[in-house]
Amino acid sequence: MKTTFVSSSAVSSALRYSILRQQAELTRVQKEATTGFVADRGLALGARTAQSVTLNRDLERLSGIVDSNGLVSSRLAATQKGLIQIGDAAQSFLSSLTSSASGDAAYALTQKSARSTLDTLTSVLNTSLNGEYLFAGTNTDVRPLNDFQPGSPAKAAFDAAFAGYFTFAKDDPAAQGITAAQMDDFLTTVVEPIFLGAGWQGTWSNATDQGITSRITLNETTETSVSANDEGIRKIAMMSAVVGDLLDSNVGNAARKVLVNRAVSTIGVAIGEISQLEAQTGIIEQRVSGATDRIKMQMDLFERHILDTEGVDPYRASNRVSELLSQIEKSYAITARIQQLSILNYLS
Amino acid sequence: MSLTSALSIAQSALQNTSRQTSTVSRNVSEAQNPDYARRTALLSSTGPGARVVAIQRVTNDLLFRQNLSALASFSGQSTLLAGLQRLTLDVNGSDNATSPATVLGKFQEAMQLYSAAPSNQNLGVAAIDAARQVVRTLNDGSDAIQSFRTSTDSDIATAVYDLNKLLSDFEQANKAIMAGTRTGRDVNDSLDQRDAILKQISEIVPVSTFTRGDNDMVITTTDGITLFETVPRAVTFSPSAGYAPGAPGNKVYIDGVPLQPGTGANTDAAGKLAAMLQLRDSIAVTMQAQLDETARGLITAFRETAAGSPDATGLFTWSGSPAVPPAGTLVNGLAGSISLSLAVDPLAGGNPKLLRDGGINGAAYNRNPANNASYAGLLIAYGDRIGEPMAFDPAAGISTNSSLSDFTTNAIGWFEGMRKQASAASETKEALAVRTAEALSNETAVNVDVEMSLLLDLEQAYQASARLIKAVDDMLQALLAAVR
Numbered sequence: 040m041k042t043t044f045v046s047s048s049a050v051s052s053a054l055r056y057s058i059l060r061q062q063a064e065l066t067r068v069q070k071e072a073t074t075g076f077v078a079d080r081g082l083a084l085g086a087r088t089a090q091s092v093t094l095n096r097d098l099e100r101l102s103g104i105v106d107s108n109g110l111v112s113s114r115l116a117a118t119q120k121g122l123i124q125i126g127d128a129a130q131s132f133l134s135s136l137t138s139s140a141s142g143d144a145a146y147a148l149t150q151k152s153a154r155s156t157l158d159t160l161t162s163v164l165n166t167s168l169n170g171e172y173l174f175a176g177t178n179t180d181v182r183p184l185n186d187f188q189p190g191s192p193a194k195a196a197f198d199a200a201f202a203g204y205f206t207f208a209k210d211d212p213a214a215q216g217i218t219a220a221q222m223d224d225f226l227t228t229v230v231e232p233i234f235l236g237a238g239w240q241g242t243w244s245n246a247t248d249q250g251i252t253s254r255i256t257l258n259e260t261t262e263t264s265v266s267a268n269d270e271g272i273r274k275i276a277m278m279s280a281v282v283g284d285l286l287d288s289n290v291g292n293a294a295r296k297v298l299v300n301r302a303v304s305t306i307g308v309a310i311g312e313i314s315q316l317e318a319q320t321g322i323i324e325q326r327v328s329g330a331t332d333r334i335k336m337q338m339d340l341f342e343r344h345i346l347d348t349e350g351v352d353p354y355r356a357s358n359r360v361s362e363l364l365s366q367i368e369k370s371y372a373i374t375a376r377i378q379q380l381s382i383l384n385y386l387s
Numbered sequence: 388m389s390l391t392s393a394l395s396i397a398q399s400a401l402q403n404t405s406r407q408t409s410t411v412s413r414n415v416s417e418a419q420n421p422d423y424a425r426r427t428a429l430l431s432s433t434g435p436g437a438r439v440v441a442i443q444r445v446t447n448d449l450l451f452r453q454n455l456s457a458l459a460s461f462s463g464q465s466t467l468l469a470g471l472q473r474l475t476l477d478v479n480g481s482d483n484a485t486s487p488a489t490v491l492g493k494f495q496e497a498m499q500l501y502s503a504a505p506s507n508q509n510l511g512v513a514a515i516d517a518a519r520q521v522v523r524t525l526n527d528g529s530d531a532i533q534s535f536r537t538s539t540d541s542d543i544a545t546a547v548y549d550l551n552k553l554l555s556d557f558e559q560a561n562k563a564i565m566a567g568t569r570t571g572r573d574v575n576d577s578l579d580q581r582d583a584i585l586k587q588i589s590e591i592v593p594v595s596t597f598t599r600g601d602n603d604m605v606i607t608t609t610d611g612i613t614l615f616e617t618v619p620r621a622v623t624f625s626p627s628a629g630y631a632p633g634a635p636g637n638k639v640y641i642d643g644v645p646l647q648p649g650t651g652a653n654t655d656a657a658g659k660l661a662a663m664l665q666l667r668d669s670i671a672v673t674m675q676a677q678l679d680e681t682a683r684g685l686i687t688a689f690r691e692t693a694a695g696s697p698d699a700t701g702l703f704t705w706s707g708s709p710a711v712p713p714a715g716t717l718v719n720g721l722a723g724s725i726s727l728s729l730a731v732d733p734l735a736g737g738n739p740k741l742l743r744d745g746g747i748n749g750a751a752y753n754r755n756p757a758n759n760a761s762y763a764g765l766l767i768a769y770g771d772r773i774g775e776p777m778a779f780d781p782a783a784g785i786s787t788n789s790s791l792s793d794f795t796t797n798a799i800g801w802f803e804g805m806r807k808q809a810s811a812a813s814e815t816k817e818a819l820a821v822r823t824a825e826a827l828s829n830e831t832a833v834n835v836d837v838e839m840s841l842l843l844d845l846e847q848a849y850q851a852s853a854r855l856i857k858a859v860d861d862m863l864q865a866l867l868a869a870v871r
Contacts, residue, residue, distance in 0.1 A: 044829055046829050049825050051419075080803070084803065085806075086801070103496040107500060176759070257774075
């Protein structure tokens, strides 16, 4: 006769395996309840762990870019402020020039205004932020604009150019006799090449044409600085330096009139160019802040996705903990009862 | 005559009962021994009264075979899972915190910070430090994989030694059984021992058995390689003292036939030998190839280019520098030999600015000859190259055309996908092993309560027989008294 048979060792070890499993799960769920994330990403996600690692890594990189975009934004804001200062200085220089051209103001006043414009220009262009010169292009550890003062190379170069063209120095009595045509030719053929042409780099400016390139999103780069070599800036530097220098000399009135008139038209153009530059800088600022906003949105999405894939509902997890605890307690109780259950207790 | 026969029957009953009691007591004493099969004393009637003919051992061949195969599967799967857990901790760290993918991300971040402020040399040094971390992770990972292969190799040697030992134990038990069976002795204890040895063997290699005359057992692996036939067959393996990347491992030969390693994460390897071979020769080797390809990707991404000059290795160098390793081809052991260029590494007296400007291989490669402090073009280009698709060797077992940064995360995906499958498979195979063991135990092991109730019966029978003898004795006494 064959009947159902249960061995004693099977009875006593029946719950052992399930208790082990429950305890293993308890340690896992405890961790999940306290961290809010799955205990072992690899086991929970399998091959999708690749995605999780990518998301977490990109999240860190994006927050790095947000930080570096902050740096770029502050550079652009300072640049914008500098450009406005230069524009204002050029504007007041222009009004002084106009009144001088119409004969309302003395040349001495205009000369002072030109000097102060050049000073403003020099100090603004040589502003530095975090140890980097703002307007230096990429050559940020060298002052972008050299001084124009007695003894400086720029001054010496200009004096030499003057003497080279007229064969006498600007303070020479012969300068009184410079004609309007001569001055006009001097401005066009000598001064303009110095400032707008090849004479600028090195003598006047140490900046590079190329601005600083920055990565503003994971795959977008843009130039995020303004160079002192910009055409408008060069024109203001040219006119403020030449007017400031030649109105303080023996140059005669005919030539002065030509000079001032040329300055009026050039500065007028330069002001337009500076505001163009301001607009461009504004556009870049906009682009960077737009990029930062986009990145932050992206980061939110990433975080939400990470929570969706790796997060666990803390309430469910803690429920599961108490459920498991009571299950394990039940198992213990049953095990103890089973151990007591023996026919030996009834044999005497 | 009938009184004498009653007396002798009662005597024989006493003897039977005591033999049965000894069987019960043996059963009770072995109740918790999982390798013990329950005995029953079979009574068969002969001429005057009953007589014990045989002590039978309860067996269930089908369940036993099932249990053997479940044990082999579980042993293989759990060995594979344990190996995977160890590899992931050794190479990728807990939660992949020190994986190549993660340190590469940190390096990219440091490069991004540096490219945002290239004039700040501290950031340059920080970027190089992050690069050093990447190099160290690759070097350490490569070392860890090779030492894993070496230790697995010695585990294989141990398992092979155990297997040979078990087979020679098996020979002893088998001989005892054959001799006992021929002479009609009780061979149950030897049978127990032989079954226990079989269970141990099947944890190492999967076995199938058949029994010939005189209870002689033949063992083959499930692939049909003979393990034991009259005498144990030699299992041979020569361990290697150390492993270099790409070096093949020695095979395990059973009776001259090489044992096949397992394949797949839900492995078809039964027994731990096949699983260890799979870990040593397939998984660890693929992982090493992934690290090597990551190293090659890094060297390639940071190569220096110049018009009219050949491309040359930059920040990351290898034994073949300044040549860049050939595209799309695995270089064995590259992850172990990749290093930072001494010309750049500030700890080795190098100039960190070379990372920004280029020119590690001489002035021809310098992209920033004017030494402009905020030149970021090259740094940004390096960052772009990490994200550009490149060709990877198919030996790495994952995407052959992806960006370096995707390649590293794909490697994690490959590994974790496998670990998840292995873990799930291990759970089901463990459950099967536990279930079959329980079923087998229910069929063949002892229930103390049953034995005790049997004992009660035996006690009754004994008392009855004793009472009978007493009664017959009384009768004989009465008879003799009448005669006297």
